[in-house]
Amino acid sequence: MRVLYKAFQNVNLSCLGFGAMRLPKTGEGEKIDEPKAREIIEYAYEQGVNYFDTAYRYHAGESELFLGKVLKEYPRDSFYLASKFPGHMMEKADNGKLKFTGLLASHPPVNSLTEVFDAQLEKCGVDYFDFYLLHNVCETAWEFYTDEKIGCIRYLLEQKQKGRIGHLGFSAHARAETIETFLDKYDCFEFAQIQLNYLDWTMQDAKKKYEIITSRGIPVWVMEPCRGGKLASLNDGLNALLKEKRPHDSIASWAFRFLQSLPNVQVVLSGMTTLEQLKDNIKNFSKNNPVTQAERELLFTIAGKLADMVPCTACRYCCEDCPQSLDIPKLISLYNEHTYGKTANLPFTTLPFTMGAMKPEELPSACIACGSCAKVCPQNIDIPGVLRKFAGELAG
Ligand code: SF4
Ligand code: SF4
Incomplete structure (x- = not known):
């Protein structure tokens, strides 16, 4: 069983992307269980997954290193590697250096953006990233990413010109209005990665975000298709409701089929921890089987029950x-x-x-x-x- 592909510009990307942020762990902090993780990555590659996504901070910096090590065994032109610039956890210090914040606060400051980007290429063992993203454009990262003096976007466009980045995009946990303002300001991004699933469609305004990005002609990359695994197993009553409709399908498959019903979705990234999850995902992405209108309504009803939300319609x-x-x-x-x-x-x-x-x-x-x-x-x-x-x- 092999995954489906979808054309993006002049390449074919697997509809299922491998997210290397939730690799199996040894139990000691973020340390990766390498034999198990290797087995999963290799299996994904063998089943046709060709898009692999990591980031500076995943697994406390070990994800880039490990993913690069495993992918090095394959021809460089047989996979697409994506990583992200950690500007959402950086700021300019008074001495002019760039310092890390939040979860990365213990990292030593750097003198330039190049120090970060070069280190990422080196860790992954590659000369270029096929895809590269600003990590989490959001309200608190706005200043860093848009500060002309820091020049983060300008720098990354230069790297693209030099062939060290194939395609430049951004991921965002921002509100829809922030994403819209960002896209008004910059027209250089070729793809946008957002949190999208049938629960967040309303709850995090993902519908609006999807529509804003789509209206600009930019394809959508999806993260958290299962909401960190929460949509892979609902409560007993809701699981039974879905099982009654499609007894042989997993609960998670509904979340993926929902995404297949959105024509501007290009790659669905799933952070897979077990071979079992990967096999189920490959099964889901080996055929195009979008939810019907009735199934879609059912999922929205379920989302409402899951969230027990205050029923605001944003009429203002x-x-x-x-x-x-x-x-x-x-x-x-x-x-x-x-x-x-x-x-x-x-x-x-x-x-x-x-x-x-x-x-x-x-x-x-x-x-x-x-x-x-x-x-x-x-x-x-x-x-x-x-x-x-x-x-x-x-x-x-
Ligand atoms: S109108 Fe504004 S201040 Fe008054 S109760 Fe509503 S939210 Fe609070
Ligand atoms: S008036 Fe409209 S926007 Fe305000 S709380 Fe009620 S439904 Fe929501």
Whole structure:
């Protein structure tokens, strides 16, 4: 059984991409269980997967090194290697150096962007990346990526001209409006990688993001198709609902078939930890079997039940008279994400990026509970109650 391909410019990319961020581990921190990981990568390659995705920070920096080591055994022109620039975890220090932040804060500062990019090529054991991305363009990374003095995008375009990057793209956990502004500012990106699945279609506004990117003629790369594995096994009742419709299909296959129904999706990246997951994914991507309209509706119903979301439709009636000028639908959307992320112990929310960049007067705690919003809400949402709860949980 071999995976399907889809043409991108002058190359054919496997519809299933191998994400090297969740390789099997030994149990000691992020240390990769090399024999097991090698088996999975080799199996993927043998079944026709030709797109391999890593990043500076995956597995505490070991992913690039290990993936490069395994892929080195194959002809360089038989696979496409993608990595990412870690600008979302960098900032300019007072002494002019570029320092790492967040999870990478322990890394020594560098003098230039070249030091980072060259080290990545060296770790992967290649002269060029077929695909290269700005890692996580988001509200908190905006300053770094758009600072002309740092010149990150300019530098990467130069690397592309030199043949050290084949195709330049970006990944984003940003809000739809931020992605739109970014694309208004830059027209040099050939692909965009976003978190897209039937749960985030509404919850993280992925529909809008997909439509914005598609309207620019840019193909979409998908990350978190199964929401960190959460859509591979729902609760018992919801699993039974899907099993009743298609008894022989895995629960995860529904998430992949949903993505097959979106024509502008080019590569679906899955971070596979076991051979079993990989085999199921290869089965799903060996045929084109998009969900029907009825199945799509069923998935959206399931998403609603999974998230138990505040049913805001983003009509914005409530915003007109808010004395605090709060962006209420945005806050409710963040609350939904927060609530679901908490109950399902869910990774990959945009919350830290988005809320970290918000001013105090934009946060839920700025609500003075005047109640004028709730009076006009067609969904009868207790908006001040939701914001009070959200503010309390954030404070906690
Ligand atoms: S209750 Fe809060 S969110 Fe609603 S209008 Fe008043 S200040 Fe704005
Ligand atoms: S009026 Fe209600 S449904 Fe409309 S945006 Fe406000 S909270 Fe959401």
